[in-house]
Amino acid sequence: MPHIIFDSFKKELVTPSKNEDVTFKFIAKSFNFTSKPRKTEYKICVEKENKDFLLTLKQKDENHLLKVDKVTRVTPVQLVKDALNAYVKEVDANIVFSNTQSINQKIKPTQKYLKDIDYFVNDFDTEKEINIEIGFGSGRHLLHQAKENPKIQYIGLEIHTPSIEQLLKQVEIQGIENILVVNYDARLFMEFIKSNKVGKIFVHFPVPWDKKPHRRIYSNAFINEALRVLKKEGTLELRTDSRKYFDYCVDLLTNLPSGQITIDINKDLAVSSKYEDRWKKQGKHIYDVVLKCSQEDKEINFNYDFTFDKEIEFDEIINNISTKAVVKDDYFIHIEDIFTIKGENSGLIQVTFGSFDRPLNKYILIENKKARYFQDLPLPTSANIKAHNQLKEMLKND
Ligand SMILES: C[S@@+](CC[C@H](N)C(=O)[O-])C[C@H]1O[C@@H](n2cnc3c(N)ncnc32)[C@H](O)[C@@H]1O
Known part of the structure; x- marks a missing residue:
């Protein structure tokens, strides 16, 4: 897994900003919504080649560890390496370890396929x-x-x-x-x-x-x-x-x-x-x-609407949201983590939901009172549709 460890940096990252062809869109900081004490962790939203994904920045011993967020991984891995390299360049970090340099780029794999x-x-x-x-x-x-x-x-x-x-x-x-x-x-x-x-x-x-x-x-x-x-x-x-x-x-x-x-x-x-x-x-x-x-099957509806229609006050929601999993007969929802974007009433909610044997792990991004699934939408399976409807209820302000 590509990652970079650095011990210091000269500049704070400002968002939105751009370093070469990597755009830094926002930084969200871990929010203590459970009673367990935790180390501060940041999610940095980057975009390269029209793909949005998150980098994770956290403390590791005396140093900072920068890697891709597992839930929002993208391919090819070169995209991730470029984003990690652009971040450390942007903040002028003093690198202790990095495995993000390309060794052999002679044949650039085609992205067309x-x-x-x-x-x-x-x-x-x-x-x-x-x-x-x-x-x-x-x-x-x-x-x-x-x-x-x-x-x-x-x-x-x-x-x-x-x-x-x-x-x-x-x-x-x-x-x-x-x-x-x-x-x-x-x-x-x-x-x-x-x-x-x-x-x-x-x-x-x-x-x-x-x-x-x-x-x-x-x-x-x-x-x-x-x-x-x-x-x-x-x-x-x-x-x-x-x-x-x-x-x-x-x-x-x-x-x-x-x-x-x-x-x-x-x-x-x-x-x-x-x-x-x-x-x-x-x-x-x-x-x-x-x-x-041995037989033909029915067509299924791929066009289920996974939007969140109501306006959402993020700061209010995160102070009231339950950390306890919602468990029903054929689906569940568990809020895993929350990250807040400083001073903007916005942030990310990390949630696992859907069917028990094929759960989905996703972020919901709430920005300007609008919520949406970060990256791709859930699959229109019956468990995901039920979980989405329940999530809409959970993310409603009273
Ligand atoms: C034992 S290898 C066999 C590879 C190849 N089919 C062959 O015969 O040489 C199994 C492959 O399945 C991939 N794999 C495992 N779980 C998978 C999943 N849920 N979806 C897609 N690929 C998966 C692994 O990454 C691995 O490359």
Whole structure:
């Protein structure tokens, strides 16, 4: 994770301001809304290449630590590095440690094929068949598929930034035009795709998460979403070396009303991934479980309005807001943290909400009495819609 440690600085950051192509929009300071004493922490809102995100600045021993805020991370990681470097330049900091210098920028990965999740919510539409690969890792399989099937639109999902950057370089070098890449959790992504549009979903060698099964890609909810987005005859294809994961998936996939499974052991594919090579060398079995979708599904409404319509007095809200989680049968809301923008009746509320197995962690930015979700909007899932309606009530001034 890129970060910079500095022991002193010569200038205070003024907002709004700009250093080269990084804009500093505001600084928000942690607000003590729980009884627990805490160290002061700042969230600095930056914008580069039309992407807003937050940097975290806090004390670390005798020094200051500057890094990207986890909730608002962006790709490519170079954006974050540029923002961190611009901050220390702007305040003229005396750097003690930094890992933000680029080592090898010879091939600049193309950004044309790296898309924000907002793009999929608002703009993505295609007449082409869509194929999705979840957790493409080194990208061998995805690149091979895209080259073999130029008429299909591929979407690669990955949460590991170096893998994304590596794939984008290959996309550029090999002149491939039918892959879009998104840095997003696959368990949430599918909700943005229209029903009955996808031909194949590949999940090759997912992390089995034996000790944390709630982090697995496959779950009942995931399978339902996969069946919704798959065309009739479309397939969800799991390939794994883990017998436990295979058994778990077969259990989930058996006797579904709208799909049938086929199982294979040690089947060879046209291309073998890095993981596959490793497991084969170790003499492990490779299991395939393919779910074929047998029916068309209903379209869903993507246009839910996630705005906050009422005017909000931020200073009043934060003095009355409850730190206790709201827990209902099918959703919850927990206010995690609050950051205030000095003298402006404005700030950030960090909140976790939505369904229990797929909670969302977001900031709500309140500025000039208007509230909005910072960065992208929540997914229009039923749990998120219910949580949003409840949040609107919680953020109402009496
Ligand atoms: C074991 S690797 C397999 C990579 C590749 N499919 C292969 O066969 O070589 C699993 C990959 O899934 C990615 N991953 C894990 N959880 C994910 C999630 N929830 N959404 C998207 N990608 C995920 C990881 O970053 C990792 O690159």
